[in-house]
Amino acid sequence: MSEAALATRRAAGWGEAATAWLLSAPAAAAYLLMLLLPTLATVALAFTDYELGAAAISWVGFDNFAELLRDAGFMTSLRNTVVYVGLVTPGSIAGALLLALLIEAGTRGRTFFRAVFFLPVVSLTVAMAAAWQYLLHPTIGPLNAMLRMLGMAGPEWLSSSSTVLLSLAAIGIWENLGFNLVLFLAGLTAIPRELYAAAEVDGAGSGWERFRLVTWPMLGPTTLFVLTITMIRAVRVFDTVAVLTQGGPNKASDVLLFSIYEEGFSYFRLGYAAAITLVFLAIVLALMWLQTRVLDKRVHYG
Amino acid sequence: MSGIRIQAVTKRFGATQVLRGVSLDVAAGEFVALVGPSGCGKSTLMRIVAGIEQPDSGRIMIGAGDVTHRRPGERDVAMVFQSYALYPHLTVAENIRVPLALRRLNAWQRLPLLGGLLRGTADAQYLMDQDVRRAAEALGLRALLDRRPAQLSGGQRQRVALARAIVRRPKAFLMDEPLSNLDASLRVQTRREIVEIHRQAGAATLYVTHDQSEALTMADRVAVMQGGELLQVATPEAIYADPQDLRVATFIGSPRINTLPAETGTDGMVRVAGHPVGLWGARPGPLTLAIRPEDLLPAGTGLPARAEALEFLGESLLLHARHEASGTALVLRLPPEMRADLPTSGSLFHLQFDTTRALLFGPEGRRIGATALSAEAALV
Amino acid sequence: MAERAIPLRQDLPRLLLLALAGLLMLMPYIWMAAASVKPLDEIFRASLSLFPERFHGIENYGKVFARIPVFHYLWNGIVVCGGILFFQLLFAIPAGYALAKLRFPGKELAFGAVMLGLLVPPQVQALPLYVAFSEMELLNTYTALIAPFTISAFAIFLFRQFFKSLPDDLIHAARLDGFSEMAIVWRVVLPNAWPAATAFAIFSVVAHWNDLFWPLIVVNGGSHATPALGVMFFRSDEAGDDFGALMAAAVIMTAPLVIAFLLAQRRFVEGIATTGLKG
Numbered sequence: 001m002s003e004a005a006l007a008t009r010r011a012a013g014w015g016e017a018a019t020a021w022l023l024s025a026p027a028a029a030a031y032l033l034m035l036l037l038p039t040l041a042t043v044a045l046a047f048t049d050y051e052l053g054a055a056a057i058s059w060v061g062f063d064n065f066a067e068l069l070r071d072a073g074f075m076t077s078l079r080n081t082v083v084y085v086g087l088v089t090p091g092s093i094a095g096a097l098l099l100a101l102l103i104e105a106g107t108r109g110r111t112f113f114r115a116v117f118f119l120p121v122v123s124l125t126v127a128m129a130a131a132w133q134y135l136l137h138p139t140i141g142p143l144n145a146m147l148r149m150l151g152m153a154g155p156e157w158l159s160s161s162s163t164v165l166l167s168l169a170a171i172g173i174w175e176n177l178g179f180n181l182v183l184f185l186a187g188l189t190a191i192p193r194e195l196y197a198a199a200e201v202d203g204a205g206s207g208w209e210r211f212r213l214v215t216w217p218m219l220g221p222t223t224l225f226v227l228t229i230t231m232i233r234a235v236r237v238f239d240t241v242a243v244l245t246q247g248g249p250n251k252a253s254d255v256l257l258f259s260i261y262e263e264g265f266s267y268f269r270l271g272y273a274a275a276i277t278l279v280f281l282a283i284v285l286a287l288m289w290l291q292t293r294v295l296d297k298r299v300h301y302g
Numbered sequence: 303m304s305g306i307r308i309q310a311v312t313k314r315f316g317a318t319q320v321l322r323g324v325s326l327d328v329a330a331g332e333f334v335a336l337v338g339p340s341g342c343g344k345s346t347l348m349r350i351v352a353g354i355e356q357p358d359s360g361r362i363m364i365g366a367g368d369v370t371h372r373r374p375g376e377r378d379v380a381m382v383f384q385s386y387a388l389y390p391h392l393t394v395a396e397n398i399r400v401p402l403a404l405r406r407l408n409a410w411q412r413l414p415l416l417g418g419l420l421r422g423t424a425d426a427q428y429l430m431d432q433d434v435r436r437a438a439e440a441l442g443l444r445a446l447l448d449r450r451p452a453q454l455s456g457g458q459r460q461r462v463a464l465a466r467a468i469v470r471r472p473k474a475f476l477m478d479e480p481l482s483n484l485d486a487s488l489r490v491q492t493r494r495e496i497v498e499i500h501r502q503a504g505a506a507t508l509y510v511t512h513d514q515s516e517a518l519t520m521a522d523r524v525a526v527m528q529g530g531e532l533l534q535v536a537t538p539e540a541i542y543a544d545p546q547d548l549r550v551a552t553f554i555g556s557p558r559i560n561t562l563p564a565e566t567g568t569d570g571m572v573r574v575a576g577h578p579v580g581l582w583g584a585r586p587g588p589l590t591l592a593i594r595p596e597d598l599l600p601a602g603t604g605l606p607a608r609a610e611a612l613e614f615l616g617e618s619l620l621l622h623a624r625h626e627a628s629g630t631a632l633v634l635r636l637p638p639e640m641r642a643d644l645p646t647s648g649s650l651f652h653l654q655f656d657t658t659r660a661l662l663f664g665p666e667g668r669r670i671g672a673t674a675l676s677a678e679a680a681l682v
Numbered sequence: 683m684a685e686r687a688i689p690l691r692q693d694l695p696r697l698l699l700l701a702l703a704g705l706l707m708l709m710p711y712i713w714m715a716a717a718s719v720k721p722l723d724e725i726f727r728a729s730l731s732l733f734p735e736r737f738h739g740i741e742n743y744g745k746v747f748a749r750i751p752v753f754h755y756l757w758n759g760i761v762v763c764g765g766i767l768f769f770q771l772l773f774a775i776p777a778g779y780a781l782a783k784l785r786f787p788g789k790e791l792a793f794g795a796v797m798l799g800l801l802v803p804p805q806v807q808a809l810p811l812y813v814a815f816s817e818m819e820l821l822n823t824y825t826a827l828i829a830p831f832t833i834s835a836f837a838i839f840l841f842r843q844f845f846k847s848l849p850d851d852l853i854h855a856a857r858l859d860g861f862s863e864m865a866i867v868w869r870v871v872l873p874n875a876w877p878a879a880t881a882f883a884i885f886s887v888v889a890h891w892n893d894l895f896w897p898l899i900v901v902n903g904g905s906h907a908t909p910a911l912g913v914m915f916f917r918s919d920e921a922g923d924d925f926g927a928l929m930a931a932a933v934i935m936t937a938p939l940v941i942a943f944l945l946a947q948r949r950f951v952e953g954i955a956t957t958g959l960k961g
Contacts, residue, residue, distance in 0.1 A: 019863035020786035023776035028792070030773055030833035035799050038807035038814075038830075045809060052813065102700055106693050109700065115947050116704040119711070122943040122950065125892050126910040127932035130917055131714035134925050142713050145728040174707065182955045197354045198387035202466070203375035203404035213400065217391035236803060239894045243914060257805060257895065265899050270809050281806050288801060 045274035052268035064275035074276065077247075077254040080165055084255060085234040087169035088176060092230055093223070095173060096180035101215070103181075104188045114185065118178035125175065129243040132171050133158065158244055161252035168253055171240050176233060180226050187222030191215065228291040235283055256280045305330040305506020306351060306474045311360030313346055320346050322530040323360070328474070328506040333497065334535075335509045335521035339553070343530040344510045348476050351508060352381050365473045375404065380467035381476040384483065386459045388451040388466075395434055395447040398465045402430045405470065437469035440499070457488045464496070468503055475500065475507040481516060493520055514554050518542065526550045543659075548667035551592050557633045560598060562605075562625060564591040564662075572662065572672065575627030577605055580657045582673040589670065592661040595620070595635040600645060604652035607632060609645040614638065626650070718742055718929035725925050742930040746916070749927075751904065752934055755912035759938075762827045762897075762908055763887045769832035770886060771879060778841025779871050783853055784863075796842070799835025805895060812899055826900040827908070831890065837882055844878035845871065884953030891939055909935040 046064055050057045068074050096117075103113050120128065135141055136157040144154030157167040195214045204210045238257040241247060247254035247262065256276060264273030306328040313321040320343045328334045336344045349355040351362055353374035361370045369377045380401070388397050403412060411423045438444050441461040451459055460480060467475055480496070481489045497520050500507045511517055517524045518538040525535040526549075533547045545551040551559050564574045566583030573579065574591060583589060606626040613620040621634040621644060632653070636644070645651040662672040716732045717725055719739035746752060780786065781793055807830060815826045848871075856870045894910045901907055907915060916931045943950045 015863060016784050017786035019867075020780040020784040020789070022864075023780040023784075023867065024792060027773040027777035027833060027838060030769075031795060031799065031835070034811070034830050034833045035802070035807060035835070036795070038810040039802055041810035042806055052816070099700070099703055102696055102703075106688055106696055108690075108693055109697060111947065113700050113704055114951060115944070117707055118947075118951060118954075119707070119940065119943070121954065122888055122939050123711075123892075124910055124913065124932075124936045124939065126894055126913045127936045128710055128714075130913060130928055130932045131710040134717055134929060135710055135713050137925075140726050140728045140925070142728070142730060145730050149730065174710075177707075179954065182951050186955050192385060192387065194383045194385050194387040195389065197349070197352070197374075198381070198383055198389075199400075200354060200374040201352055201379065201381045202401040205373050205375045209404065213389065213404075217389070220391065232803075236805065238805075239892075239910075242894060242898065243917070260805065260808070261895070261899070264809050265812065270813065274809050277806055277809065281802065284803055285801060 042274045042277050045271050046278050048271045048274075050271040050274075052270055060271070064272050067272065068275055068279065073251055073254065074259060076251045077256055077259040078279070080253060081235060081237070081255045083165055084169055084172065084237055085231055087166070088172035088234040088237075089227065089230050091169065091173040092176040092180055093226055096177050096184050096226070097219075097223075099177070100181050100184035100188055101211075103185065114182065117181050120175050121178045125239040126243050128175075129171070129240045132240075133244055136167055159249060161249050164245055164249065164253045168237070168240055168245070172234060172237060175240075176230055179233075180230060183222060183226050184219070187219050188215070191218045224291060228287055231287050232284055235280070235287070256283075305332060305364070306508055307361075307363040308347070308351065309361040309363070311347065311350060311357045311362070313343070313350060313355065313358050320530050321350075321357070324527075324530070324532055325360075326525055326532060326535060328508050330473070330506050331504045333500050333507045333509065333520060333522045334525055335511060335517035335523075336525045336527055337511055337514055337517035337553075338527035340512055342527045344512075344527050345478055347527070348381075348478055348508060348510045351474075352379055352476050353377050377474075378472050379474045379476055380470065380472040381478065382460075382463045382467050382480045384479040386451075386463040386480075386483075388459060388462055390451050393448050393450055394443060394454070394462050394465075395438070397451070397462055398434045398437055398443075398469050399430055401466060401470050402433060406430060433469055437465040440468065440502070441465045441495075456484055457492065460484060460492065464499060468499060471503065471505070473505055475503070475505050475509075477507065477509045479511055480509075481511070482513070489516075496520065514556070518554070524554075526553060528553070545661065546669045548590060548592065548663040548669075551661060551663070555594060557595050557620065557635070559592045559594050559661075560630075560632045562591045562593075562630055562632075563628055564589050574605060575625075577627075579605070579660075581660060581662065583662060584671050588665055590663040590667075592663060593655050594659065595633045597655050597659045598632065598634045599636075599654050600634065600643075600651050601654040602652060604654040606650060607653050609647055609649055609651060611647060612641075612644065614641075619644070621645075623651075623653075625653075714929045714932055717925055718933050720926055722924060722926055738926060739930075742926040743934070745924070745927040746931045746934060750912055750916050750931070752912070752931075754904075755907050755909050755935070756938065758824075758906055759891055759909045761824055763890045765824060765828040766831045766890050767883055767886050769828065770834045770837050771882075773832060774834055774837035774841050774882075775872065775875055775879070776867060777838050779845050779867060781838065781842040782845035783848075783850070783871075793842075796835045796838050799833075800839060804830065808896065808899060815900060821900050822903055822906050824906065827897060827906065830896065834886070837886075840882055841875065841878055844875065848874060880949060881953040881956050884950055888939065888950075888954065909938075 047059055047061060048057055049060045049063070099113075099117060103110055135143055138144055138154065138156040138159065141154075141157075143157075147154040155163045157163050191214065195218070196210060199210050199213050202213075204213050236257060237255050238261070241253055241255055241258045242261070245253040247258050257280065260273050260276050260280065263269045263276060306326075308324060308326045311321055311324045312319070324343075324347055326334070326336075336347065338344050346355060350357045351364075353362075353369070353372060353376075357370065361368055363369065364377050364379060389400065392400070406426050406429075407423065411420050411426070434447075435444070438447055441464055443458070443461055443465055446454065446458060446462075451462065454462065460483075463480065467477075477496070481492055484492060493516060496509075509517075509521065518541070521538060523535055524538050524541045526533045526541065526547075528549050534541060534545060534550045536544070536546075541550065541554055545554065548561070552561070562574050564572050564579070565588050566572050566586050568586050570582045570584075570586070571578045572581040572583045572589070572591065579591065581591075600621070607623040608626060609621060609623050611622045613622070617638070619636045619638050619641060621636060623632045623634065624630065625632055634653075657672075660672065662670050664670045712732065716734075719737055719742065720734040721736050721738035721741070724734060724736070724738075777792075781789065781796070811830050815821055815829075820826045852870060852874075853866060856866045861869060891908075892910060893908075894914070897908045897911050898914070901911060904912075904915065913931055913935050917928055
């Protein structure tokens with residue numbers, strides 16, 4: 001290449017680089033200000049005793065984390081979150097898979113039922129929580145009215161510490177099911193029809209045999225994806241707790257995000273709230289790591 | 303004993319009649335190629351034989367039994383799919399084993415871990431392993447048994463699909479365009495291997511393809527299908543040289559057979575644009591004269607045509623010309639040595655042909671008899 | 683299998699099962715709508731009749747409009763969702779294009795930063811951002827509601843993937859035609875970004891219309907309350923046990939997005955499914 005051609009090329013290259021920087025600059029600035037610095041600040045805060053309005057701030061090392069371990073309230077909140085995730089994840093995944101298989105088994109009503117099950121995803125959670133509050137109301141709620149008609153005394157769903165988490169999980173399943181259903185439907189449509197034909201010719205006569213041989217393994221990547229995002233969505237439960245129970249009764253429905261909210265914005269113990277935030281972040285990151293490193297290898301073939 | 307017997311099968315998808323009463327027999331040990339343009343119903347027919355689709359009317363027999371209402375798994379047929387349809391989560395060995403396991407083991411025995419403890423499982427497993435190994439050996443897959451389909455080349459996947467088909471020695475093989483996803487050189491090589499597998503297995507084979515050269519090279523008999531009907535079923539030689547329908551004549555052969563509008567006069571002479579061509583027709587009326595490109599020759603006298611272009615193909619030459627009187631495009635296949643003697647582009651020349659190899663078709667496209675004046679006789 | 687036409691009679695058990703599940707799913711909506719037109723005494727009788735004996739809809743809905751500035755909350759919701767989406771697209775589309783199609787020093791670092799950003803849920807930044815907004819006296823402003831979400835690592839990632847699938851030759855041809863690099867972005871890339879932008883827009887609006895966590899933190903009066911906060915206020919301040927009016931408020935605030943969904947069902951489902959990554 002001649003000197004001149006090289007020079008032009010270099011100029012063009014710099015033009016390209018300058019354009020790229022210019023195009024990325026606004027995003028980079030916002031990223032720095034709204035994402036990176038605040039995240040680092042949260043990490044830093046977790047090692048301080050900072051309280052809003054307090055005159056002094058000092059490093060306390062791992063004191064906040066040590067306090068977390070001793071804090072019965074936090075432990076309850078962590079345990080509740082795990083139980084909630086443990087209920088919502090299998091419930092909404094199994095339900096969604098079952099309904100997706102039912103919808104996919106025929107041609108009628110596909111769009112209609114998809115819309116019905118998807119409706120909660122686009123509905124204002126706070127408003128629907130109010131609707132659930134009425135539905136589950138111990139005395140005037142239609143659910144308990146129905147149970148009374150059947151001669152049963154309904155529990156006090158959201159106001160009894162023994163049923164509150166269960167009730168919230170039921171609402172959580174209701175909220176997440178449609179989302180998972182849509183993902184499963186997409187996964188099911190992507191399975192080549194010829195595989196089912198091959199399975200039939202190979203002697204897989206029953207629907208269950210074809211499910212075992214074709215559907216379930218072919219859905220592997222979708223199921224893994226659905227599993228992780230359902231868990232991540234469930235760990236982030238906040239709206240229903242904030243609206244319906246405020247963590248009560250007696251902390252029986254306290255969850256991680258609500259603890260952060262209370263410690264940080266009701267009691268203004270920002271250092272301590274930041275420590276809880278880091279626990280929350282660690283759980284989310286662990287789930288993502290599980291997806292990419294461990295499970296991914298087992299469900300992608302080749 | 304017949305291998306596959308298809309009796310008067312009809313099938314309709316919504317408003318379109320896909321199959322209009324198709325009947326076809328494939329004897330045990332016979333290889334029949336079902337060939338036709340895409341959308342002619344050949345794949346549907348094959349899926350009906352496999353049991354993946356149900357016919358609206360008609361019967362399917364495999365071996366001695368009527369299987370029309372049997373499930374695909376109960377028909378004793380194996381099928382090779384166009385996309386191979388291998389189970390991506392199973393290894394090569396496991397893929398080949400699936401049809402055996404689903405037949406020889408009951409639901410309890412197929413359970414992981416627990417199944418192995420049940421009586422009879424171990425023996426069955428041992429026999430299946432032997433069968434899998436034998437099938438894999440026959441197709442040269444021994445080294446690949448532990449791979450997954452994603453780690454194989456197209457040709458290797460194709461072999462796995464074949465192995466999965468032969469492993470349980472079915473009465474009938476169904477192959478749905480099994481070579482269409484391979485590249486050209488591999489396709490030619492695999493043709494011979496499939497024929498060899500068929501010969502060794504000795505089952506009835508029905509082979510669907512849109513590629514006429516596959517049909518002609520591989521099959522004992524070729525069934526030409528169009529618009530949901532079988533037009534002709536015959537040996538490859540007969541299909542090529544003695545087609546009974548104009549559609550068969552034009553579908554088979556490349557370049558396409560030349561067709562010229564002609565007429566039988568009241569005197570019984572066949573004329574093309576007034577020129578007698580040395581053939582006698584049975585009945586007066588319009589007809590179509592069809593001549594293969596290799597049967598047409600340039601000559602000093604005969605049908606006047608104008609030369610248009612010359613293509614050199616290596617082993618032969620193609621001379622493109624146009625019949626002067628009717629404007630019909632014509633192709634001549636000639637030996638390459640003739641190149642120097644051929645008319646130049648745009649110049650007028652004359653055509654002759656071997657009248658014993660010319661074909662006459664009636665107005666509905668049905669073949670009609672012709673008598674040649676004399677074997678070498680050219681036309682006027 | 684799906685391609686086989688099953689006669690309606692054989693299909694009936696499947697459809698009945700689905701209808702039953704669907705009915706269960708719609709229960710909260712059905713009772714919400716029913717209670718929103720019932721007088722309070724009927725609600726308290728806890729009868730299982732869906733239809734009111736006395737139609738009380740006008741009173742219930744009237745009460746909502748009288749007590750809370752419904753349209754103001756809805757307007758706030760539109761401003762906040764619109765503002766967030768506008769800045770997200772403004773920042774993410776050019777950055778996504780640069781990451782997908784341009785060569786520049788620092789590209790790997792930038793992409794690494796995007797992937798890192800994908801991992802961090804937005805709640806993590808809440809505490810320091812709250813302190814910052816409070817120090818700058820920006821609480822109870824649109825700025826506080828919009829600013830934290832203007833950067834979406836997910837949007838950058840999505841647009842990068844999308845632009846990567848555009849043929850390079852399109853860009854090369856534009857360069858040969860004499861477009862400047864900036865002109866390429868506006869005249870060639872942007873018009874081709876619509877499919878990804880619509881999908882992301884649906885995802886973003888659904889997420890932020892329904893968000894409660896952040897608005898609850900930075901807003902404490904009615905002036906800048908979003909619809910989600912509006913329902914919350916109405917519930918706690920005005921109508922603790924006035925379920926008729928509360929259900930009416932819930933219906934009003936849920937309606938806009940649900941109606942939009944019913945009108946453009948396919949786009950919504952596809953939009954959420956293709957962007958489902960983040961959740």
